[in-house]
Amino acid sequence: MTTATFSRRFSDLIIIIFFIFSFNLGLAQIRNAPLTKIDADRAAQNYQKYCTLCHGADREGNAADFAPSLKSKSLISTMPLNFLASSIGFGRPNTAMAPYLSDAGGPMSMKDIFTLAIWLKQKSGVQTIALSMDPVEGNINKGAELFGHKCAECHGQKAEGVTAPALANPAYLAFATDAYIKYAIENGREDTKMQAFKNALSPEQIDNLTAYIRSLTSGWSPEPRELSPYPEPKDYVLNPEGKNPDFTLKQDRYVPMAQVEKALKDKNKLVILDTRTTSEWHNAHIPGAIPIPYYISEDKVASGLPNDDTWIIAYCSCPHAASDKIINMLRKKGYKNTAVIDEGFFNWINASYPIIGGKTK
Numbered sequence: 001m002t003t004a005t006f007s008r009r010f011s012d013l014i015i016i017i018f019f020i021f022s023f024n025l026g027l028a029q030i031r032n033a034p035l036t037k038i039d040a041d042r043a044a045q046n047y048q049k050y051c052t053l054c055h056g057a058d059r060e061g062n063a064a065d066f067a068p069s070l071k072s073k074s075l076i077s078t079m080p081l082n083f084l085a086s087s088i089g090f091g092r093p094n095t096a097m098a099p100y101l102s103d104a105g106g107p108m109s110m111k112d113i114f115t116l117a118i119w120l121k122q123k124s125g126v127q128t129i130a131l132s133m134d135p136v137e138g139n140i141n142k143g144a145e146l147f148g149h150k151c152a153e154c155h156g157q158k159a160e161g162v163t164a165p166a167l168a169n170p171a172y173l174a175f176a177t178d179a180y181i182k183y184a185i186e187n188g189r190e191d192t193k194m195q196a197f198k199n200a201l202s203p204e205q206i207d208n209l210t211a212y213i214r215s216l217t218s219g220w221s222p223e224p225r226e227l228s229p230y231p232e233p234k235d236y237v238l239n240p241e242g243k244n245p246d247f248t249l250k251q252d253r254y255v256p257m258a259q260v261e262k263a264l265k266d267k268n269k270l271v272i273l274d275t276r277t278t279s280e281w282h283n284a285h286i287p288g289a290i291p292i293p294y295y296i297s298e299d300k301v302a303s304g305l306p307n308d309d310t311w312i313i314a315y316c317s318c319p320h321a322a323s324d325k326i327i328n329m330l331r332k333k334g335y336k337n338t339a340v341i342d343e344g345f346f347n348w349i350n351a352s353y354p355i356i357g358g359k360t361k
């Protein structure tokens, strides 16, 4: 790692600390002090509401989207509280892990996020290990080659994430220290597909891999976001004068994205629901989509939605878990013409179909 990337990462940390202070949060919250019963209960409720969909009821991971385990000892003991909280607050751009911080358009306050992070640490019952902040020296080219042989099948050729987390993710590398990455490679993550490599690879090979992963750093830092107003119920139905689209569903539920894109082009009448965390809607969404996040309550889910023959289409990046949840809620309430975009939002973007971006100040 060069001095430049290190000082850039350091400036990112300063931004976070600044952020915390700007939220009037005392230092006591940042320390790993035991939670009161009230705070612990609230954190457990927030976990249930926002996280089980992908990370599983007991933090075991893989409930959807190959979301990592949030209970593995090696993760929780090495991830500093700030890193854990920022992973929740700022998410991991371009993965299903959304930003949950209200300032980024998400549903949680900074205090709730820190409380949840402390709760995750305390639930796991392991001590945090203080890892070195020193850079790990290694041969980047040799690391890249080895990565292709040993790691790419799960993490992707460019570490972009396939069935395992994206290691090239800018928000990950902005907070993960070299020692943290190296520890994960050496010790793996218990009860997951990530094996410990300390006996399979030499120390030099592990240093080369660490140096290679570090070299993918992009200099990302969280930016304040200007939030757009949400659409009003009178604007929920797109093309109210248009014809109904002609959708052919798979398994009585999934509509191919090409049919939805055609319906938009043909100015058909329909409603599109973005079921991801609201911050993702602020980031980018299908034009005209309204934010109905997967954690909305049953009594609010249908508010303002027409229950006639108007088609209501949901999407997420999962590509199904969040949308399925919302569509199940609507069907239970008697909504008939409902469906989920089969391929999900990332494939929609990759196909260069229309999206509208959010504003960053």
Ligand code: HEC
Residues within 6 Å of the ligand: 061, 067, 068, 069, 070, 072, 075, 147, 150, 151, 152, 153, 154, 155, 163, 164, 165, 167, 181, 182, 184, 185, 189, 192, 193, 194, 195, 197, 209
């Ligand atoms: C069989 C699939 C598989 C292979 C091969 C594999 N990994 Fe992983 N890796 C995973 C999974 C799954 C996780 C996430 C585990 C969890 O926490 O649930 C992970 C996690 C990690 C993490 C921690 C990421 C974080 O968010 O903190 C690092 C670093 C990592 N792997 C590096 C490597 C390297 C380097 C190699 C090659 C030597 C490798 N992995 C090979 C599946 C794999």
Ligand code: HEC
Residues within 6 Å of the ligand: 046, 047, 050, 051, 052, 053, 054, 055, 064, 065, 066, 067, 068, 070, 075, 084, 087, 088, 092, 095, 096, 097, 098, 100, 116, 161, 164, 165, 166, 167, 169, 172, 318, 322
């Ligand atoms: C829609 C699915 C989804 C939901 C809901 C979700 N996550 Fe995630 N989360 C993911 C995925 C996928 C990743 C891995 C992203 C990557 O490739 O780096 C992840 C990564 C993380 C990480 C980083 C772990 C590591 O190994 O580096 C943390 C911490 C985390 N999530 C916490 C949470 C918490 C807490 C919540 C609830 C507030 C939550 N997530 C909700 C899908 C989700």
